[in-house]
Amino acid sequence: MSQHAHHHHQTVSGTRLFWTIVLNISITVGQFIGGILSGSMALLSDAVHNLSDVISLIVSYTANRLAHKKATTDKTFGYKRAEIIAAFINAISLILIAFWLIYESIQRIVTPNEIEEQTVIYLSLVAIVGNGLSVLLLKNQQGNNLNIRSAYVHLFSDLLASVAVLIGAIAIALYDWQLIDPILSILISIYLIFLGYQLLRDSTQILMLYTPHEVDLKAVIETVHALDHVKKLHHIHIWKLNDTEIHLEAHIDLQKDLNISDFTLLQQEIEVLLLERYGINHLTLQPEFQKKDPKEYIVQD
Numbered sequence: 001m002s003q004h005a006h007h008h009h010q011t012v013s014g015t016r017l018f019w020t021i022v023l024n025i026s027i028t029v030g031q032f033i034g035g036i037l038s039g040s041m042a043l044l045s046d047a048v049h050n051l052s053d054v055i056s057l058i059v060s061y062t063a064n065r066l067a068h069k070k071a072t073t074d075k076t077f078g079y080k081r082a083e084i085i086a087a088f089i090n091a092i093s094l095i096l097i098a099f100w101l102i103y104e105s106i107q108r109i110v111t112p113n114e115i116e117e118q119t120v121i122y123l124s125l126v127a128i129v130g131n132g133l134s135v136l137l138l139k140n141q142q143g144n145n146l147n148i149r150s151a152y153v154h155l156f157s158d159l160l161a162s163v164a165v166l167i168g169a170i171a172i173a174l175y176d177w178q179l180i181d182p183i184l185s186i187l188i189s190i191y192l193i194f195l196g197y198q199l200l201r202d203s204t205q206i207l208m209l210y211t212p213h214e215v216d217l218k219a220v221i222e223t224v225h226a227l228d229h230v231k232k233l234h235h236i237h238i239w240k241l242n243d244t245e246i247h248l249e250a251h252i253d254l255q256k257d258l259n260i261s262d263f264t265l266l267q268q269e270i271e272v273l274l275l276e277r278y279g280i281n282h283l284t285l286q287p288e289f290q291k292k293d294p295k296e297y298i299v300q301d
Contacts, residue, residue: 016141017061017148020134020155024054027130034123038116040169041108043123045101045185046161049192050127052097053154056090060151067147067242080242081207083147088203090150094157094196098189105182105189112178120169127162135159146203146243153195161188209239212246215278220248221297223273229266231255234295238280248274249284257289 031047034040063079063086071078134155142152168184171177211217215238224233235251258266267285274280 014061014064016137017057017064017151020137020151021054021057021061023130023134024050024057024155027127028054030126031123034119038119038123039113040115040117040120040165041105041182041185043120043165043169045104045188046124046127046158046165048101049097049154049158049161049188050131052093053151053158056086056093056154057151059086059089060147062086063147077241080245083145084203084206084242087146087150087199088207090147090154091196091199091203094154094192095200098192098196101189101192102186105185108182108185109179112182115169115172115178115181117169117172121166121173124162124166124169128159128166131155131159131162144243146199146206150199150203153199157188157192157195160191164188206240206242209237211238212240215246215280217297220274220278220280223277224252224270227266227269227273229255229258229262232295234297235286235299236297241282245282246278246280247282247284248280249286251286251288251293253291253295254287254289258287263287 028047028050031043031050035044035047060083063082066079066082069079135152138148138152138155142149164184164187168180171180205213217236217238220238221233221236224230231253233250233252236248237250238246238248240246254263267283270285271283274283
């Protein structure tokens with residue numbers, strides 16, 4: 001028997017994503033032109049990162065729109081996983097871009113060039129304002145949505161990168177330290193790899209149907225076993241469908257042969273407990289009494 005707890009999904013505004021796309025396209029074009037004219041590797045790397053932002057934002061925007069489409073007979077879950085796939089793609093793109101930037105920066109250290117720091121200063125200031133606005137647009141909506149968080153991380157990391165580019169350009173203007181430009185680019189890239197890994201790990205865990213890290217499986221079992229009429233919970237699967245839906249399905253071995261109405265009451269009690277204590281909001285239980293089958297908690301189905 002399956003029960004779904006009543007829960008409210010966080011509404012994420014596609015309009016805000018759309019405007020961050022517009023802002024970042026403008027920044028990217030300006031930085032590419034400025035990076036080529038000034039010879040700044042840090043500015044060019046920031047432009048490439050901004051380009052990856054635009055792509056990731058378009059992916060996030062598309063996934064956000066898909067996620068709100070209704071389920072159909074051939075897509076019974078709808079497109080609820082679209083945003084998780086988007087986060088996975090964005091995480092990989094962030095890591096790949098970072099490694100490319102490290103390679104290009106090392107090349108620039110080996111073969112240094114003169115940088116027109118004044119152009120870099122002006123354009124990095126524009127990028128800081130643009131990325132700052134983008135970050136503010138998504139800040140309040142990224143907490144419980146991995147897709148929006150992946151877009152937010154792209155934007156926030158680029159805001160930090162723009163600040164680093166500005167600092168580097170000022171250092172070149174004051175002290176003529178040309179190597180600061182590729183060095184800062186490498187440091188930014190290492191930070192991007194760290195952020196990308198976190199997103200990749202979280203999205204992979206959901207796509208692979210891992211037990212959510214916030215759910216203690218042993219504690220769930222103990223909670224259910226403490227109830228009247230419950231002999232043993234087994235064949236257990238706990239997974240996340242997306243950021244907001246945690247599912248549990250299991251066989252429940254009963255101590256006595258309950259009728260349907262009594263089992264329904266027991267299931268409702270379990271449903272309330274698991275929702276309040278562990279955030280599990282979709283519950284499917286298969287009742288059993290004296291059935292001959294494996295009784296291990298985890299069984300390879």
